[in-house]
Amino acid sequence: MAQYTLNINGKSYQADVDADTPLLWVLRDTLGLVGTKYGCGIAQCGACTVHLNDNAARSCTLPVSAVRNGKIVTIEGLSEKGDHPVQTAWNEIDVAQCGYCQAGQIMSAAAFLTKNPKPTAEQIDTAMQGNICRCGTYHRIREAVTLAASKLKS
């Protein structure tokens, strides 16, 4: 066990955990930030997506010891009131079915749109290819990313 100081959602958190503990489980089991989901544990489904220094990262395979001073943002900290343009678009398009994968989808979309605010349809598909939605809400994810991009423009 070792003590780690983590910068999450603009705050400093302490976690006393094993060095190889993936960030996902530190968030969920140690810090109670359960918005970030477990889906596969091998970076295949994207449910655990967070931002590490503004890039989308799979927290299920990221050891806490590798985070260092990295700036982490989770779904809980994407916006103060849940009104980030991607979150607003997700609500307006009514994307979710079961909702379990959506935090990861939103975090992937938000990181992507920061880098590419005017994406083509193909670029959206490529950006979201790493996130599985078992309910099959892909059409609405496409629509919501497109809507979020238009919100970011205006």
Place this chain on the structure above:
Amino acid sequence: MSILPKTSRRDFLKLATAASGGLLLGFYWNDTAAGAPNVVGNMSLTPDDITFNSYLSIAPDGIVTILSPNPELGQNIKTSFPMIVAEELDADWSKVNVLQAALDTQKFERQVTGGSGAIPHSWERLRKAGASARQMLLEAAAKRWQVTTDSLTTSQSVVTHAASKRKATYGELAAEAGTLPVPATVTLKDKKDFKLIGQAIRNVDNHEIITGKPLFGLDFYREGMLFAVIQRPQAFGTKIKSVDSSAAKAMPGIVDVVTFKNNVAVVGKSTWQVNKARKALKIEYEQDGASESTPDHDKLFKTLLDSPEATVRRKDGDVDAAFKQATTVITREYQCPFLPHAPLEPMNFFAHVREDGVELVGPSQTPEMARNETAKLLGVPAEKITLELTRLGGGFGRRLKADYVLEAAELSSIIEAPVKVVWMREDDMTGGSYRPAVRYRFSAALNSQGEMIGYKLRGVGINAGNCTREDNFPSGAVDNLLIDSIEHKSPITTGAWRAPITNFLAFAEQAFIDEVAHAAKKDVVQFRLGLLDKAKRTPTGAVKYDIDRMKTVIQLAAEKSEWGKKPKVFQGFSVYFSHRSYVAQVAEVSMKSGKPVLQKIHAAADCGIVVNLSGAYQQVRGGIVDGLGHAFFGNLTFSGGAADQKNFNTYKLIRMKDVPEVDVHFVNNGIDPTGLGEPALPPTGGAVANAFFAATGKRFYNQPFDKQQDAIPQANIERM
């Protein structure tokens, strides 16, 4: 009244207090949320809420609280149930709050998510709950103003007496109305007056979902709770011979290692620690039953298809004579593999077995069965067991079983502590309860006019029970028909998987019918309509599907897709009746640089009245995506009784780029809702396979399609 968020909120506050004092390993809940995030649910009733019936309460401030009793797994029941109550109540939807009810079968009767049955079952009950509360509010207003109830109107949570221009809100009337007797009979609205039903209403949990609030079983946390993972046998047909848990027990955070039944449970302080320690277990297994592999099943299927022993499911006319008279006989076989359900939230359940009772919290499609089986297992009366439902991160039938609830309860009773058992993805994939592997043989006898005079179907499956649906189309439309089945019993466990049996049977049947229609030299849509006309005109045996409803969706799909009228677009047709509803689909494939590309699927659905247009539309699209993905990619194979695919790196689920455009059309016939959770899935495989045939001349017979490299030039589907 037992409602989830009450206890949950208290739990949270306890935690928050502990955290602010710096206890509990630096445990901080995120505080960006306004107020306390609940572990599950989104608010609770207050003492001011006036309860009108099991479903609804009204507070003096006008907030209408509606309880949603059924498990929510993405079918959107937590939004559509309250919509039905609110419709008859004439409530202002913006002032409606929805709560997930805990298990209480005295109040709610059926609290099950399965069989696309929730709305059909509860439709009238929910309407009456809203209408009777409305009637009580009317009577309270009539009493207050000394007028008759029929001089009053309601709208948007307000009662109006037009003649005197008096108005009172439901909140103002609630206390008085709540003391009145519940009316014995109520008049329900004329369906043409529906204002809320049929609208597109957003998911009531949207805010919680998009902000990452704890909603799911996996998110549930209780102070002092332990975490556990369970090592189950990797191969079906084996049992534990010996367990050496000394290394695992010595690892950090491990509290105990417990062996019960065929399980070795590692119990500790965090998910990561218990899962890491599980890898240090040394368990020997010995053979306890048959060791089966996929090639064994392939051989077995062929033997069973020729077996003289089969259970006859339906027999009409003289099928042997019909096949002797036939000018053309077509026989085709279709096979599907096992499939895991793979809901994205893996199985998990919290259990706390105490001396005075048992507390269960988690995601279940059948909470009542879970409670009753727990009662039986532990020898505890069912009324001593509470079960709180969390939101389910998908179900697809897997959570119809109570195995994972029982494991948690048994473990808690052994370690005498509150524990949450968590399944890792590998546990979920290897843990059984799969969609059974099945093979079908269809035969059709055609006469010289191209009429189908004989039809045979044999289904053979592994733990599949009756893998036919003997009364479905085309039964009733063929004079001579024989449908039978054979089940092979295997240690590989199976269970209901979204649209049980029909999830593959529909593909096989609709692909076969397509081939028969081509052999009969008829348009595939006209061929189906012709069979339906015959079933209507001169039915053979019982017809247990609604011919007119089926014809209507066929015609609507053909019309919306401009069937047969699009140059350079290759279309495939499919129609299926399942779970009381009817869906027809047209898939469209275009050739792009010599490769077939699936571009679009048109769906025409008849589920009766559409309650929530947003939920319903997505339910059809989602069902199609599910059907498409598993038809193309889903493949779980076995070697020596063990599943070969253990996670999403080797088991492919459909992803964004595989998904074509989908258009959805509903038949608006005004009949009471007939369910939509499953019926859109079964027709998809057939429509797509038939479209690929139209484009390439090659047919799919087995799923997954992408394993048949010889069948199509390109295995993967693409989007233009």
